[in-house]
Amino acid sequence: MTALRNDALAGRHAIVTGGARGIGRAIARHYLAAGASVALWDVDAAVLLDTRQALAPLGTVAVEVVDVRDEAQIARAASQSQERFGGIDILVNNAGVLGPPVPAWEHTPAQWREVLDINLTGAWLCCRAIVPVMLARRRGRIVNIASVAGKEGNGLNAAYSASKAGLIALTKSLGKELASSGVLVNCITPSAADTEVFAAVPAEHREQLRTALLSRVPMGRFVEVDEVAAMAAWLASDDCSFSTGAVFDISGGRSMY
Numbered sequence: 001m002t003a004l005r006n007d008a009l010a011g012r013h014a015i016v017t018g019g020a021r022g023i024g025r026a027i028a029r030h031y032l033a034a035g036a037s038v039a040l041w042d043v044d045a046a047v048l049l050d051t052r053q054a055l056a057p058l059g060t061v062a063v064e065v066v067d068v069r070d071e072a073q074i075a076r077a078a079s080q081s082q083e084r085f086g087g088i089d090i091l092v093n094n095a096g097v098l099g100p101p102v103p104a105w106e107h108t109p110a111q112w113r114e115v116l117d118i119n120l121t122g123a124w125l126c127c128r129a130i131v132p133v134m135l136a137r138r139r140g141r142i143v144n145i146a147s148v149a150g151k152e153g154n155g156l157n158a159a160y161s162a163s164k165a166g167l168i169a170l171t172k173s174l175g176k177e178l179a180s181s182g183v184l185v186n187c188i189t190p191s192a193a194d195t196e197v198f199a200a201v202p203a204e205h206r207e208q209l210r211t212a213l214l215s216r217v218p219m220g221r222f223v224e225v226d227e228v229a230a231m232a233a234w235l236a237s238d239d240c241s242f243s244t245g246a247v248f249d250i251s252g253g254r255s256m257y
């Protein structure tokens, strides 16, 4: 399934962080199907290569091993993308981790910082590197993949929820700062998708967590990665022209705001 016209992103170059698997990979597939070239930035070198091979028949796919916590790696990959594609039109801040399922006071400082560093500071570091490139051409689209957890604050998920609330606020601030620049910044707040993000949760808690997450979704199912990707494709296109700093819900009726 892809939603956009097959030329809606023709000639555009997109960076998708955390693009090796899951939601990021689905977003890359939708962008390619709409005519964009994509660069996937991820820490997982092996899966990146498999994904490049799988997506290559759809269009131009570059991969970079990038840890979004590392500004030097981001700067290197951003300049490689610019050189190769002559510009960057779309940035999707999608790389993310869930963190351990423990009460807020039981996170170690290292666990807390890791989740915030990847999910929030990592997205900010990518914006810091790429917004100037977009400003120079007076056009761009930034799509941040937040979560309903950032609106509601999930129990046993405080670091993750705080990081996603921060990402929502970053979207709003950046959206205001760039409103008249041609660069639009929006975020998506999905409810649970059945991806490998849950692999980090110990097996004995995983089923309990998935049942608890689904019980909060009035439509009673996981969101499909393609459903999130279709929204991310529209937000990256010229069809999205009068929305910035906005939060787009995709939660099967869970978060009606």
Ligand SMILES: NC(=O)c1ccc[n+]([C@@H]2O[C@H](COP(=O)([O-])OP(=O)(O)OC[C@H]3O[C@@H](n4cnc5c(N)ncnc54)[C@H](O)[C@@H]3O)[C@@H](O)[C@H]2O)c1
Pocket: 017, 018, 019, 020, 021, 022, 023, 024, 041, 042, 043, 044, 066, 067, 068, 069, 093, 094, 095, 096, 097, 118, 122, 145, 146, 147, 148, 189, 190, 191, 192, 193, 194, 195, 196, 197, 198
């Ligand atoms: N799956 C869900 O239920 C769900 C719900 C709402 C929001 N989200 C968000 O969607 C995004 C994608 O999640 P997913 O479910 O596809 O997860 P996933 O675990 O399947 O994929 C995440 C990707 O991010 C990469 N990554 C992790 N740390 C990184 C780092 N430091 N630098 C670069 N890449 C890194 C991983 O290698 C992986 O390929 C995340 O931000 C997640 O928080 C997921």
